[in-house]
Amino acid sequence: MSAYFLHLAILGGIYIILAVSLNLIVGYAGQVSLGHAAFYGIGAYASALTALLWQFPFPLAALSAVLVSGGCGLALGLPTLRLKEDYLAIVTLGFGVIVDMVFLNLELTGGPDGLPGIPPPRILGMSFRPPVLYLLLTLLAVVLTLTLTHRLVHSYHGRALRAIRDHEVTAKVMGINTPAYKVAIFTLAAALAGLAGSLYAHYITFINPESFGLHTSILALCMVVLGGMGSLPGAVVGALALTVLPEMLRQFKAYQDLIYGGLLVALLIWRPEGLLGRGKLSLKFLQRQ
Amino acid sequence: MFLQQLLNGLTAGAVYALIALGYTMIYGILGLINFAQGEIYMCGAFVTVLLLGTGQVNFFVAFAAGMAAAALLGVALERVAFRPLRGFHPLVPLISAIGASIFLQSLALLLFGPNDRPFPIQFNFSTITIAGLPLSSLQGAILAAALGFMALLVVFVRYTRYGKAIVACALDRDTARLMGVNVDRMVALTFFIGSALSGAAGIMMAIYYNATYPRMGLLPGLKAFSAAILGGVGSIPGAILGGLLLGVAESLGAAYVSSGYKDAIAFAILILVLLFRPQGILKGRGD
Amino acid sequence: MLTLKSVQAGYGRLTVLKGISLHVRPGEVVTLIGGNGAGKSTTLRAISGLLPPARGVVEFNGADLTRLPPERIVALGLALVPEGRRVFASLSVTANLELGAFHRQDQKQVRRDLEEIRERFPLLKERASQAAGTLSGGEQQILAICRALMSRPRLLMLDEPSMGLAPRMVSRVYQILRELKDEGTTLLLIEQNARAALKLADRGYVLETGRIILDGSAAELRDDPEVQRAYLGKGYREVWE
Ligand SMILES: Nc1ncnc2c1ncn2[C@@H]1O[C@H](COP(=O)(O)OP(=O)(O)OP(=O)(O)O)[C@@H](O)[C@H]1O
Ligand SMILES: [Mg+2]
Numbered sequence: 001m002s003a004y005f006l007h008l009a010i011l012g013g014i015y016i017i018l019a020v021s022l023n024l025i026v027g028y029a030g031q032v033s034l035g036h037a038a039f040y041g042i043g044a045y046a047s048a049l050t051a052l053l054w055q056f057p058f059p060l061a062a063l064s065a066v067l068v069s070g071g072c073g074l075a076l077g078l079p080t081l082r083l084k085e086d087y088l089a090i091v092t093l094g095f096g097v098i099v100d101m102v103f104l105n106l107e108l109t110g111g112p113d114g115l116p117g118i119p120p121p122r123i124l125g126m127s128f129r130p131p132v133l134y135l136l137l138t139l140l141a142v143v144l145t146l147t148l149t150h151r152l153v154h155s156y157h158g159r160a161l162r163a164i165r166d167h168e169v170t171a172k173v174m175g176i177n178t179p180a181y182k183v184a185i186f187t188l189a190a191a192l193a194g195l196a197g198s199l200y201a202h203y204i205t206f207i208n209p210e211s212f213g214l215h216t217s218i219l220a221l222c223m224v225v226l227g228g229m230g231s232l233p234g235a236v237v238g239a240l241a242l243t244v245l246p247e248m249l250r251q252f253k254a255y256q257d258l259i260y261g262g263l264l265v266a267l268l269i270w271r272p273e274g275l276l277g278r279g280k281l282s283l284k285f286l287q288r289q
Numbered sequence: 290m291f292l293q294q295l296l297n298g299l300t301a302g303a304v305y306a307l308i309a310l311g312y313t314m315i316y317g318i319l320g321l322i323n324f325a326q327g328e329i330y331m332c333g334a335f336v337t338v339l340l341l342g343t344g345q346v347n348f349f350v351a352f353a354a355g356m357a358a359a360a361l362l363g364v365a366l367e368r369v370a371f372r373p374l375r376g377f378h379p380l381v382p383l384i385s386a387i388g389a390s391i392f393l394q395s396l397a398l399l400l401f402g403p404n405d406r407p408f409p410i411q412f413n414f415s416t417i418t419i420a421g422l423p424l425s426s427l428q429g430a431i432l433a434a435a436l437g438f439m440a441l442l443v444v445f446v447r448y449t450r451y452g453k454a455i456v457a458c459a460l461d462r463d464t465a466r467l468m469g470v471n472v473d474r475m476v477a478l479t480f481f482i483g484s485a486l487s488g489a490a491g492i493m494m495a496i497y498y499n500a501t502y503p504r505m506g507l508l509p510g511l512k513a514f515s516a517a518i519l520g521g522v523g524s525i526p527g528a529i530l531g532g533l534l535l536g537v538a539e540s541l542g543a544a545y546v547s548s549g550y551k552d553a554i555a556f557a558i559l560i561l562v563l564l565f566r567p568q569g570i571l572k573g574r575g576d
Numbered sequence: 577m578l579t580l581k582s583v584q585a586g587y588g589r590l591t592v593l594k595g596i597s598l599h600v601r602p603g604e605v606v607t608l609i610g611g612n613g614a615g616k617s618t619t620l621r622a623i624s625g626l627l628p629p630a631r632g633v634v635e636f637n638g639a640d641l642t643r644l645p646p647e648r649i650v651a652l653g654l655a656l657v658p659e660g661r662r663v664f665a666s667l668s669v670t671a672n673l674e675l676g677a678f679h680r681q682d683q684k685q686v687r688r689d690l691e692e693i694r695e696r697f698p699l700l701k702e703r704a705s706q707a708a709g710t711l712s713g714g715e716q717q718i719l720a721i722c723r724a725l726m727s728r729p730r731l732l733m734l735d736e737p738s739m740g741l742a743p744r745m746v747s748r749v750y751q752i753l754r755e756l757k758d759e760g761t762t763l764l765l766i767e768q769n770a771r772a773a774l775k776l777a778d779r780g781y782v783l784e785t786g787r788i789i790l791d792g793s794a795a796e797l798r799d800d801p802e803v804q805r806a807y808l809g810k811g812y813r814e815v816w817e
Contacts, residue, residue: 030380034387079564086322086383087563090514094556097511101553214507218391225384257395264388268381269373453671454678457664463626464662466646467655469679469727 006131010203012243013138014196017145019223019239020232021192024149026221027230028158029185030165031081035092036193036220038099041212043069043194044201045109048118051202058121058128058202065198066191073190074183081182096214103209114208121202138199145192150232152188161185165230215257222260225267228274237276294544295537300428300497302536303435307490308513309520309528310442311363311483317459317523318479321379324386325366326487327510328393331503333359333488334495335401341409348410352492359488362393363480372473397503405500412496431493438489439529442482446525455479459523508552512539515559521569530570577602577762578623578654578731583632585622592618594786595632600731605753605763607773607794609807610783616766617659619783620735623764624656625649636731651679653730657737661720665709669700672708672719676726686726693722714745721752732756733764738772750776770807774798782807 022036043065050056050064080091103109110116120129121137128134152158163171164178172178201207219242227238246256267274308330315323337355340346346354370389374382414427446452457465458475466472494509495501516535520527535555543551562569578600586592592615600606610616621627623634625646634641641649650656655676664672673693677686694701699715700722708719717737724732737753738746750772757763757776767773774780780797782790790800797803 026380026384030378032380032383032387079560083563083567084379086316086324086379087518089324089383089387090322090511091559091563094511094515094559097507098553098556101550105550218387221384221387229380254399255395257391258399261388261390261392261395265370265385265392268385268388272374272377272381450674450678453667453675456667457675460664460666461662463646464658464664465675466626467624467650467658468675468723469647469650470675471645471647 003131006135008243008247010131010135010138012240013135013142014199014203015220015223015239015243016142016236017196017199018193018220019227019235020145020149021189021196022220023224023227023229023232023235024152024185024189024192026224027235028153028161028165029081029182030168031182031186032089032221033092033186033189034089034214034217034221035076035094035096035099036189037212037214037216038092038096039069039073039190039193040197040200040216040220041099041103041207041209042072043197044207044212045103045115045197046194047198048115048201048207049108051119052115052117058119058123061202062195062198065194065201067194069194069197070187070191073187077183077186077190081186082179092217093214096217100209100213103212110208112208114206114210115201116206118201118205118207120205134203138203141195141199145195146232146236153232157181218257218260218264222263224274225264226274228276231274231276234274234276238274290544291541294540296424296428298537298540299533300432300536301540302516302533303432303439304490304493304497304532305509305513305516305536306529306532307435307438307486307493308509309516309532310439310525311487312514312517313520313522313525313528314455314479314483316517318455318476319371319375321371321382321386322514323363323366323371323480323483324383325370325390325393326483326513327506328390328397329359329363329366329484329506330487330491330494330509331397331501331506332362332393332491334491334501334505335397336488337492338406338409338495338501342406344409352489355492356485356488359491360481360485363484363487364477366484367477367480372476394503394506401503403503405502408496408499408501427497431497434493435490438486442486443525445482451475451478512552512555515555515562518559518567518569519562521571524569524571527569527571577604577637578764579633579635580619580623581633581635583619583622583629583634585618585627585629587627591630592786593622593629596622596783596786596788598781598788598791600762600764602730602762603760604779605757605765605777607765607767607770607777607780608783609767609770609773609780609797609803611768611806613785614783615786616783617735618786620656620658620733620764620766623649623733624654647679650727650729653728655724655727655729655732657717657720657724657732657734659735659739661713661716663708663711663716663719663723666707668705669708669711669719670704672723673700673726676723677728679727689726689728693725697722712745714741714748717741717745717749718752721749729761731762731764733766735766736768737765738767738769746772770803774808 018040022033025031025033046068047061047065051061076095080088104112120127128137160176161181163176164181168178223238223242224235226241227234308326311326312322333355336358337351340351340354366389370385371382374385412427414425417424417426446456454470455475455478457470458472462472512535516531517528519535520531535558538558539551539554542554580596580598582595582597584591584593584595596619608616608619618627622629625641625644629642636652636654639652673690680686697718703711708716711719737749753776765773765777774794774797777794780794781788782803
């Protein structure tokens with residue numbers, strides 16, 4: 001396997017976790033987050049800082065990333081998830097801007113220069129610096145994430161979530177505590193994004209605010225919409241496609257955001273169910289009401 | 290000092306209010322937030338700056354052209370990104386509008402580059418000192434123009450046939466249609482007016498901060514949205530009041546609390562309002 | 577004047593109207609009666625264009641309305657007073673009336689009509705600048721009727737104008753309808769209050785689960801044992817006199 005392929009595979013794995021977690025918010029809570037990259041970034045910084053300042057071993061650093069990101073998700077979700085979709089989109093956009101501002105201004109986070117020298121993972125004396133091993137570690141996290149979300153989505157709670165998404169009022173009447181569900185799913189999604197951030201930080205070993213801005217949030221949203229909102233395999237395929245395609249289309253790098261923006265509009269008009277969505281009939285929330 | 294900050298806040302706030310009016314009117318009639326409002330604001334500024342840059346165009350003509358371009362962009366946006374998706378789950382037009390916003394922003398980046406452009410003409414604005422308070426006539430002019438636009442809008446909505454028809458659509462779309470009101474046209478008209486106001490706001494800020502750049506709409510868009518929520522989304526007086534209050538709070542906060550996080554103040558207010566009074570100060574839709 | 581030929585309409589996969597045929601001649605008052613959920617409102621929505629028929633034809637003075645949007649239909653002279661009045665609550669009484677004439681181009685005549693209607697209903701003049709939502713239910717119904725009249729309709733359709741009103745207001749509303757009838761206005765009146773409707777109407781249709789099961793002159797329907805049992809039966813409180 002070439003080093004380049006390994007690199008893409010690792011990034012693809014990280015993006016799968018990011019897209020799957022955002023897909024929980026979009027596809028199961030029926031909300032849009034434009035600050036998903038902020039949770040990703042919070043995870044990356046939390047993991048890097050605990051490893052750099054207190055020499056936390058990787059599993060502990062990753063755990064703190066999950067907890068800190070999840071905590072931020074909870075704090076942001078509590079006041080806002082009772083409200084309409086649009087509100088959350090703008091609140092999370094604002095949250096992304098603020099988090100970016102904090103990363104840039106704080107001394108702790110190294111400002112615009114970021115944090116260099118993040119140690120690669122070392123578990124039980126074994127270093128995961130070689131890309132093959134790092135890929136294994138990433139795959140482990142991916143499998144963990146997919147198992148967790150798959151089981152959640154197909155559980156009683158998953159059905160409740162779908163009910164909320166499709167018919168919020170009916171769900172409320174049926175006695176489902178919709179705000180609690182939304183907050184829970186949002187927190188979980190933020191925590192998973194934190195995990196992705198931790199994996200990213202210890203792989204690249206250098207982070208700065210640039211990787212966690214609005215651009216990355218939009219990229220994640222594109223992955224979800226491309227694959228199909230509410231479809232787990234869709235999120236995986238969307239993540240892989242948008243990891244590989246930009247690499248193949250390097251010469252169009254300047255047009256990347258233009259393409260992503262246009263892609264979102266075009267997809268929703270021509271194929272709102274995405275590539276792998278199960279067609280218009282099964283996805284009630286994509287139908288005209 | 291305090292009065293100076295108050296005046297600074299009112300100036301910025303009046304501009305936020307203009308953008309907030311666009312959010313609130315569109316929300317009133319469609320029940321949706323137009324996510325690309327900040328890009329419409331940017332478009333107005335760019336068109337005016339580019340026209341003035343040629344040195345051939347009178348300031349007022351360039352101003353009007355900027356507003357017109359913003360208005361047309363708003364109407365086009367509604368046709369492309371909103372209308373085909375009407376009737377879907379609100380998530381769908383929302384994401385489409387986000388896509389449109391990113392598209393426009395990166396288009397501007399490709400066309401004009403990332404750097405600030407200064408405003409092409411210099412005004413000889415004097416600073417008058419009244420009772421020890423230095424009053425810039427630039428601020429005075431911006432404040433007056435913004436308030437003038439707001440007054441025009443209120444008169445339009447209250448006293449004209451089309452204004453009332455827009456309100457009727459916001460209140461009860463089906464019944465408005467029974468009266469012979471063409472809802473599609475009223476939605477387009479709402480986008481036209483709301484976007485023209487945002488365009489005017491963009492031009493004024495381009496003069497005030499002497500900077501025009503592709504991402505200039507992001508923060509004012511966020512702040513104006515907070516202002517609209519603060520006042521009560523869907524309420525025109527609410528948007529005006531919310532904008533002014535937010536501008537003042539931001540200016541005083543930056544002066545007396547922390548200037549490094551000036552831009553975060555609007556966001557903090559947004560979260561507080563959502564927590565304690567999500568319906569806004571003046572609750573309302575369609576008035 | 578108005579003709580429906582085997583009109584079918586529904587919501588999504590649910591077919592509510594299963595082939596309705598009826599007609600209204602100029603100057604007539606025709607009533608459509610039926611119980612809850614029979615499809616009366618749906619019929620009016622289909623005629624007015626709010627719910628385009630899936631099958632069948634709606635014709636008005638020779639024009640095919642079947643595919644026209646409501647804003648075009650009202651311009652042809654067909655006005656609807658919707659179920660539940662639906663006045664624009666936060667707009668003033670006068671603004672409501674003006675909106676009724678929205679499609680008209682003859683602004684001068686609109687002004688005159690507005691004056692005339694305010695003379696005729698002093699209530700609308702006294703409360704001119706008050707928000708319509710602050711009127712009582714009966715007053716709102718009168719406003720809704722006048723708003724429809726402001727469009728100068730050739731045929732006025734009313735969906736349960738007596739619904740939810742106090743007996744005194746019901747008789748007031750029906751008094752207005754009788755005046756309109758005497759002036760020669762063509763009416764298509766929908767009611768659950770069959771007794772009041774049949775007293776005013778020239779002819780009537782009985783609608784049951786999306787089908788017309790009976791039609792005839794108002795007198796015939798009043799005397800029909802089936803109608804008497806189902807719609808005018810004993811225990812049915814007389815609210816009209
Ligand atoms: N918007 C809608 N969506 C789905 N079904 C509807 C809708 N409106 C009405 N229906 C159904 O269509 C049927 C007929 O309704 P309609 O309103 O025409 O009855 P109606 O005769 O006017 O009754 P009422 O006297 O109660 O006003 C009912 O079974 C109702 O449940
Ligand atoms: Mg009905």
